[in-house]
Amino acid sequence: MLDIKNLHVTADGKAILKGLDLTIRVGEMHAIMGPNGSGKSTLAYVLAGRDGYEVTDGSVVFDGHNLLELAPEERAREGIFLAFQYPVEIPGVGSNSFLKAAVNAVRKHRGLPELDAMEFLKLIREKRDQLGVAEEMLKRSLNVGFSGGEKKRAEVLQMSLLEPRLAILDETDSGLDIDALKIVAKGINALRSPERAMLMITHYQRLLDYVSPDFVHVLSDGRIAESGGKELALKLEREGYAGHRRPRREHAAAPAE
Amino acid sequence: MASVPNTIETVRAVAGDKYKYGFVTDIETETAPKGLNEDTIRFISDKKAEPEWLLEWRLRAYRSWTQMAEPNWAKIGHPPIDYQDAYYYSAPKVKDGPKSLEEIDPELLRTYEKLGIPLREQERLAGVAVDAVFDSVSVATTFRKKLEEYGVIFCSISDAVQKHPELVRKYLGSVVPYSDNFFATLNSAVFTDGSFAYIPEGVRCPMELSTYFRINAAQTGQFERTLIIAERGSSVSYLEGCTAPMRDENQLHAAVVELVALDDAEIKYSTVQNWYPGDEHGRGGIYNFVTKRGACRGRNSKISWTQVETGSAITWKYPSCILQGDNSVGKFYSIAITNNYQQADTGTKMIHIGKNTRSTIISKGISAGKAQNTYRGLVRILPGAANARNHTQCDSLLIGDKCGAHTVPYIESRNRSARVEHEATTSKISEDQLFYCRQRGLSAEDSVSLIVNGFCKDVLQELPMEFAVEAQKLVSISLEGSVG
Numbered sequence: 001m002l003d004i005k006n007l008h009v010t011a012d013g014k015a016i017l018k019g020l021d022l023t024i025r026v027g028e029m030h031a032i033m034g035p036n037g038s039g040k041s042t043l044a045y046v047l048a049g050r051d052g053y054e055v056t057d058g059s060v061v062f063d064g065h066n067l068l069e070l071a072p073e074e075r076a077r078e079g080i081f082l083a084f085q086y087p088v089e090i091p092g093v094g095s096n097s098f099l100k101a102a103v104n105a106v107r108k109h110r111g112l113p114e115l116d117a118m119e120f121l122k123l124i125r126e127k128r129d130q131l132g133v134a135e136e137m138l139k140r141s142l143n144v145g146f147s148g149g150e151k152k153r154a155e156v157l158q159m160s161l162l163e164p165r166l167a168i169l170d171e172t173d174s175g176l177d178i179d180a181l182k183i184v185a186k187g188i189n190a191l192r193s194p195e196r197a198m199l200m201i202t203h204y205q206r207l208l209d210y211v212s213p214d215f216v217h218v219l220s221d222g223r224i225a226e227s228g229g230k231e232l233a234l235k236l237e238r239e240g241y242a243g244h245r246r247p248r249r250e251h252a253a254a255p256a257e
Numbered sequence: 258m259a260s261v262p263n264t265i266e267t268v269r270a271v272a273g274d275k276y277k278y279g280f281v282t283d284i285e286t287e288t289a290p291k292g293l294n295e296d297t298i299r300f301i302s303d304k305k306a307e308p309e310w311l312l313e314w315r316l317r318a319y320r321s322w323t324q325m326a327e328p329n330w331a332k333i334g335h336p337p338i339d340y341q342d343a344y345y346y347s348a349p350k351v352k353d354g355p356k357s358l359e360e361i362d363p364e365l366l367r368t369y370e371k372l373g374i375p376l377r378e379q380e381r382l383a384g385v386a387v388d389a390v391f392d393s394v395s396v397a398t399t400f401r402k403k404l405e406e407y408g409v410i411f412c413s414i415s416d417a418v419q420k421h422p423e424l425v426r427k428y429l430g431s432v433v434p435y436s437d438n439f440f441a442t443l444n445s446a447v448f449t450d451g452s453f454a455y456i457p458e459g460v461r462c463p464m465e466l467s468t469y470f471r472i473n474a475a476q477t478g479q480f481e482r483t484l485i486i487a488e489r490g491s492s493v494s495y496l497e498g499c500t501a502p503m504r505d506e507n508q509l510h511a512a513v514v515e516l517v518a519l520d521d522a523e524i525k526y527s528t529v530q531n532w533y534p535g536d537e538h539g540r541g542g543i544y545n546f547v548t549k550r551g552a553c554r555g556r557n558s559k560i561s562w563t564q565v566e567t568g569s570a571i572t573w574k575y576p577s578c579i580l581q582g583d584n585s586v587g588k589f590y591s592i593a594i595t596n597n598y599q600q601a602d603t604g605t606k607m608i609h610i611g612k613n614t615r616s617t618i619i620s621k622g623i624s625a626g627k628a629q630n631t632y633r634g635l636v637r638i639l640p641g642a643a644n645a646r647n648h649t650q651c652d653s654l655l656i657g658d659k660c661g662a663h664t665v666p667y668i669e670s671r672n673r674s675a676r677v678e679h680e681a682t683t684s685k686i687s688e689d690q691l692f693y694c695r696q697r698g699l700s701a702e703d704s705v706s707l708i709v710n711g712f713c714k715d716v717l718q719e720l721p722m723e724f725a726v727e728a729q730k731l732v733s734i735s736l737e738g739s740v741g
Contacts, residue, residue, distance in 0.1 A: 048696050051688065072695035082696050088689040092711025098697075101707065105698035141711065158697065 001026045001197050002047075002166055007058035009039075009046050016042045018222030019058070024166070027194040031208055032201050033233065034219035035241040040201045041085065043219070044170045047199075048082040049075050063165065077109035079165030083155040083172050090142040095154070098142050099124065103161050127160045131187045149180035156187040167191065169200045173207035185210030205233040289346035295319060298446055301346045305415050305449075308422060318435035318445035325439045331602040332631045332663060333571050335544065338509060345447045345480070409462050409493075410455040414482050417453035424455055428486055432515035432552045432579070440511040441548040448482035448513070456491035456522075465721055467496040481512040487522035489555060494525040496724055510569075512547045520555030520582065525563070529724050531731055532568035537738070539598025539627075542570025549576035553585035553614075561588035562605065563719045565728040567735040570599060575633065577606035580614035580642075587616040590716040592728070594735045595628030595660070604634035604665075609642035609675070618649040621713045623732075625656035625739035631663040636677055638670040645675040653683045654712050656705065656739045706733040 002024040009017035016039045024030055034040050046053050047060065049072035060067040067075060090098070103123075104114040115123065128135065133153055143151055152172055159167055169188070173181055188211050192198065200213065208216070208230065216232040217224045220241070226232065289300045298319050302312040327338070404411050410421060417425050435445035456462050487493055497514075510532065516524050526549075535542025545568075551560035562576035572595075578587025589605040607616035616636065624630040636647045653662035664681050686708055694704035710717065710729055717725050 048692075050692050050696075071701075072692060073698050073700050076696050076698040084693065084696075088687070088693045090690050090693070090708060090711055092714040093707055098694075098707065101699060101703070102694075102697035105700075105703075109698070162697070 001063055002199075003059075003061045005059050005061075007043075007046070007060065008056045009042055010054045010056055011042065011052055015056075016053075016222055017046070020219070020223050022217065022224060024197045024199060026165075026197055028215065029192060029198045029211070029213045030200065030215045030217065031213040031233065032199065032217050032219050032224075033203065033205065033236055036203075038219045039222050040203075040219055041170055044082055044168050044199075044201055047075075047168055048072060048080060073105070076162075077106050079106075081159050081162055081164035081167045083152075083159055083167065083169045085170040085172075085174060087143050087146075087151045087155055089144045089146075091144055093142045095138040095140060095142045096120075096124065099138075099158060099161055102158070106162055124161065127157055130190065131157050131160070132183055133157050148175040149177070149184075152176060152180070152184055153187070156184055156191075160187065160191055163196075165196060167196065167198045169198065169202075171201055171203060173202055173204065181207065182210060205237045208233045288344050291344055292341040293319075293343075293345055293447065297345050301447060301449060304346060305418070307418055310426060311418060314430065314435065315446050318442050319447075321436045322439070322442040322446055325442060327439050331573055331633070332629060332665075333573060333600040333602050335571055335600075338544070340443075343509070346449055403463070407460050407463055408457040409460060410453065411466050412453055414448075414451045414453045414484060417455075417484075421453075421455070424486065425453065425484065428484055428515065428517055429482075430515075432517060432550045433513050433548050438548060440546045441513050444480045444482060444511050444513045444548070448480045451481040451483040451512070451514075452485070452495075453483070454485040454493060454495065456485075456487045456493045458488040459490040460488075461491065462493040465494045465496055467498070479508070479510045479512065481510075483512070483514040484517075485515070485524060485526070486517045487519060487524050487558075489520040489522055491519075492523040492525075494721060495527070496721060497526070497528040498531070498724070498727070508543050510543050510545045510547065512549075514547070514549040514576075516549075516551035516560055518551065518553050518555060518558035518560050518585075521557045522555060523559040524551060525561050525721075526551070526576070527720055527724055528562075528564040528566070529720075529728050529731065530564065530566045530568050530572070533570075534568045534599050534735075535570040535597065537597050539570070542599070543568065545569040545572045545574065547574040549574060550579065551577065551587070552579045553582050553587060553611075555585070556582040556611075557584045558582045559586040559588075561586075561590070561719070563588075563590040563716065564592070565716070565720070565724075565731060566591070566593045566601065566603065567731045569601075572599075572601040572603050574603050575605050575635075577608070577635075578616065579608045579610065580616065580645075581610045582614075583611040584613045585611055586614070588719075589616075589618045589620070590719045591620045592623070592713045592716045592732070593621070593630060593632075594623045594732060595625070595630045596735055596737075596739055597626040597628060599626075599628045601629070602631040602633055604632045606635040606637070607647060609636075609638045609645040609647070609672075612641070612643045613645075614642055615646045616648075618647070618651070619715050620649075620651040621716055622651075622653045622662055623656065623709060623712070623736070624653065624660035624662045625736055627659045629661045629663070631665060633665040633667075635667040636669070636679075637667075638672050638675040638677070640671045642672050643674050645670075645672060645677075647675075647677045649677075649679045650715075651679070651681045652712070653681075654709065655683070655685045656709075656736065702733075702737065705736055705739065709733075709736060 004020055004022040007017050007020040032040055055068055065078060100120045107114055131153055137150060146154060172184060213230060216228055216230060218226040289297055298315050302315060433441050436442055454466055485495060516526060518524050532543035532545055553560050560578050566572050576589060580587050587607050593601045593603050595601045604620060605618055618634055620632050622630040622632050632651050634649060638645045651664055655662055662683060666679055668677050670677055690708055691704050694707060695701060710732055717728055720728055
């Protein structure tokens with residue numbers, strides 16, 4: 001489904017990804033771990049199509065499309081979803097109306113009839129209950145006043161509404177306590193399916209206790225340095241990234257998220 | 258208030274249509290000779306069979322006007338206006354007054370249909386009385402019968418001069434005196450039509466009153482005069498929405514609106530303005546230089562202005578409230594959008610005179626393209642205005658980096674017990690917000706619309722329902738081409 005070959009990415013003139021290769025097949029759950037500054041979020045943003053990154057070499061093919069040629073909204077409609085590490089607030093925009101607009105944009109692209117207000121309300125009620133997201137919360141403006149945990153849960157709620165083909169989770173576990181983490185993990189697991197693939201970007205292996213990956217990769221110095229199964233994550237937890245960390249030098253700071 | 262269906266929103270389904278109303282009606286018009294002098298005034302007054310006192314009033318205004326200089330303190334620029342190079346009266350030819358719709362020029366009716374005003378279909382207009390002003394003459398007034406039951410008078414001002422001269426004479430110029438300012442004075446001399454509404458004591462007007470305008474004949478400026486009087490204990494909601502055909506020459510729109518609210522009365526005046534804004538290069542477009550003022554004469558009276566200004570090449574207006582009566586309340590909610598080369602210098606004046614008066618100002622200015630958008634507001638608290646309260650929230654949003662947003666607040670307080678709060682923000686649409694929306698499948702333009710509508714939410718929710726939908730669409734359209 002997703003085939004990344006020799007991806008080189010620069011930001012602000014500094015090279016961040018230096019020849020990254022990664023293949024993800026439908027139904028698979030991949031985890032990418034790595035030290036700070038290794039380019040994990042950069043990978044997520046480049047896949048989602050954010051401005052500010054220049055692809056200087058390599059290719060990304062998604063479901064047969066040249067992903068790098070598509071605009072962010074086109075990628076979203078093709079089924080790419082990015083759960084942000086720091087979801088932005090949009091004052092004045094009701095969460096419910098935003099979600100409805102997003103759901104309908106994707107449905108329209110897929111040739112499905114758009115949902116009206118009643119149908120959408122029904123849909124969101126189901127999903128909301130599953131994730132323990134309070135109705136109250138969704139009445140507020142998008143992400144405004146949400147705690148860190150609430151923001152992450154809202155991201156997973158959106159994911160479940162949009163039913164993506166490829167879900168990229170950017171440090172979804174950061175800032176969560178154990179209880180919040182369990183809920184989010186439950187939500188993620190509920191979305192695993194043979195029709196879907198997931199890419200979890202994570203710093204700690206904690207999330208992987210609850211969401212078991214099929215493949216674990218270590219991203220270091222702009223490339224995948226090592227790949228393995230779940231045991232690799234445990235090894236990293238024990239040994240740290242030392243083996244993968246290059247001597248300290250200037251890294252390109254990932255642009256503000 | 259009776260609930261009203263979305264007549265106007267079906268009418269103005271401008272979503273997806275660039276500027277739909279770019280057409281001109283070819284009807285014989287009876288026009289005054291070009292230029293402006295005392296004869297022009299007499300011509301107008303004579304055509305309308307006006308009483309002597311009104312002609313005199315006009316002439317006094319005209320003579321004042323000849324002594325006045327055009328003001329230029331606002332943050333707007335335009336080529337000089339040649340006041341002699343225009344026609345001040347243009348009316349469609351009608352034999353006698355139309356007794357029924359069948360007598361009206363079918364071309365005219367077709368014009369209304371294009372604009373979506375189904376004069377013929379009373380069902381569609383259920384609940385909204387429309388006083389359709391075509392150029393300088395009001396053609397038909399719908400729903401007069403229903404309003405008559407309640408004793409509400411809603412007609413063209415020309416009709417009011419004929420049928421209710423004592424009311425007009427009592428209130429005309431009482432809120433905006435004929436010598437008030439250059440454009441109001443010009444209006445007083447040459448106004449040709451507008452709306453008149455009188456709500457009798459204790460009556461809550463059963464439907465929202467509404468007016469449509471069109472500027473048709475070349476170089477005929479629109480000088481509308483509107484007068485609304487709410488007797489004690491009464492209330493009314495008035496909607497003003499404008500469209501104009503595409504023109505190349507600039508057209509001056511110098512209207513005057515006067516509102517009078519007596520004891521315990523309430524007037525809500527909403528405007529959605531969509532005049533031709535000029536093309537992407539700043540050519541053409543309407544000049545909207547309007548004087549709007551509401552007098553809260555009575556105790557506990559309330560006047561609120563809600564405006565969504567998206568059109569016009571230049572918008573220059575300060576709908577204001579004079580808070581004379583004790584406990585009176587004035588409100589101003591505004592969204593002003595400027596794109597391409599549009600300019601706006603708009604805001605409000607809240608004059609606190611009585612005791613315990615309150616005013617609320619929420620202004621949302623959005624600037625895109627190469628436009629300039631200025632908020633200019635005055636909060637003046639006179640010595641007798643004990644316990645006056647004002648809250649002003651004035652937010653600017655910039656889209657792109659070639660536009661400008663400016664805020665010029667004036668606060669003059671001469672009473673120690675008064676409290677005035679002013680908050681202002683200026684922001685740009687953040688890349689993060691845009692990207693977030695796009696990552697969820699929304700196009701760049703839809704994302705901007707969504708964010709901007711969110712920005713304007715506080716004002717949009719003050720609009721009567723039917724206008725709110727149209728306003729949201731207008732907001733989206735007026736920002737087309739600003740993304741990137």
